[in-house]
Amino acid sequence: MAKRRYTPSGRSDSSGQTLGDFAEDLGRFLGSTQARAQSWMKQQQAIATQLVTVRDTASRLLHELGETAAGGTRRGRGRRARKLLKNARAAATKGVKRARTFTRAQRLAQSRRMKAYWAQVRKARKTKRTKRR
Numbered sequence: 001m002a003k004r005r006y007t008p009s010g011r012s013d014s015s016g017q018t019l020g021d022f023a024e025d026l027g028r029f030l031g032s033t034q035a036r037a038q039s040w041m042k043q044q045q046a047i048a049t050q051l052v053t054v055r056d057t058a059s060r061l062l063h064e065l066g067e068t069a070a071g072g073t074r075r076g077r078g079r080r081a082r083k084l085l086k087n088a089r090a091a092a093t094k095g096v097k098r099a100r101t102f103t104r105a106q107r108l109a110q111s112r113r114m115k116a117y118w119a120q121v122r123k124a125r126k127t128k129r130t131k132r133r
Contacts, residue, residue, distance in 0.1 A: 102110065 100107075
């Protein structure tokens with residue numbers, strides 16, 4: 001394609017031809033952009049259908065194994081059941097002081113054992129650090 005001479009105003013000698021060239025380039029650009037977008041949409045739809053088939057296959061296989069498909073069962077109690085259970089426990093133990101499971105002597109002995117345990121853990125960590133250096 002031959003080069004055209006442009007005037008300082010940015011237009012060629014025949015401004016209609018420049019405008020026509022611009023419109024032609026714009027149309028070509030928009031057409032290719034539309035084609036790309038449609039191609040991407042087709043790819044997205046293909047991926048979505050593939051994922052649906054994978055999900056359905058996995059669900060079927062889980063069901064064959066005896067498991068319920070994901071989302072089929074709820075785990076734990078619902079909000080209302082938890083609230084009722086909490087209220088029932090509070091009513092049953094109202095005014096009743098809970099007894100401790102350890103006596104004072106047992107708590108003291110447990111405290112000493114745990115202090116000795118953690119001292120031993122700290123000592124082991126310290127010796128590991130000095131060996132690495």
